[in-house]
């Protein structure tokens with residue numbers, strides 16, 4: 001039984017008891033800090049080196065505003081700008097598009113990503129939100145991109161904007177991913193309120209929990225050349241609450 005939210009898409013309705021899922025794709029120019037931000041979020045640690053061609057997808061059980069959510073993060077590795085985007089566009093619930101404040105070219109590449117993603121998501125319901133991220137804010141003395149440039153780009157495309165540093169505090173990096181989850185929830189509610197439910201007459205209506213609203217209607221995880229689903233254990237393993245498990249950080253050197 002499928003419910004059509006105005007657009008013909010196959011959709012797996014998630015039963016109430018399963019945690020919602022949120023698929024976050026991290027995009028941006030090479031060297032902007034995508035992997036560092038991803039690893040910081042998953043392990044609270046800052047990496048120094050990694051295999052730049054490695055593209056991986058990680059999952060972590062999180063509690064965002066007292067609601068459990070399985071956050072899946074695809075750390076992409078494009079060589080030059082938005083190419084071969086279909087491997088993540090349909091899978092994504094949200095996008096983090098990253099540039100480095102000390103690299104003007106990375107900001108220009110970032111604009112290409114924002115335009116490419118917006119072209120795809122406009123008109124979809126729910127629309128996958130974009131969060132624009134100016135990384136390496138610790139490199140203030142080498143700044144090449146003003147904060148107002150980032151804010152102006154974000155305003156132009158109606159997306160959130162943050163400046164952070166993957167090598168400074170963890171909370172501001174965690175907040176990027178948590179804000180993405182919140183935006184997906186907001187967009188799901190907005191989308192539900194905007195569009196009537198079309199339910200075939202012979203079926204009783206079913207209640208849509210926020211979990212089912214949050215889990216995107218997407219095809220199986222794409223299988224790009226090197227991407228694979230691994231689970232991650234953060235250094236929070238020692239903390240009291242149920243911590244996600246990291247079994248593999250291939251190619252990352254953690255210090």
Ligand SMILES: Nc1nc2c(ncn2[C@@H]2O[C@H](COP(=O)(O)OP(=O)(O)OP(=O)(O)O)[C@@H](O)[C@H]2O)c(=O)[nH]1
Pocket residue numbers: 028029030031032033034035036037047048049050051052053054076077078135136137138139164165166167168
């Ligand atoms: N100072 C500083 N360096 C950073 C920060 N984030 C990442 N770096 C460094 O910048 C370089 C690139 O970081 P990555 O996370 O590998 O960048 P990336 O976007 O994943 O790069 P690709 O995998 O090539 O696409 C590495 O040497 C990192 O240590 C930051 O917030 N501040």
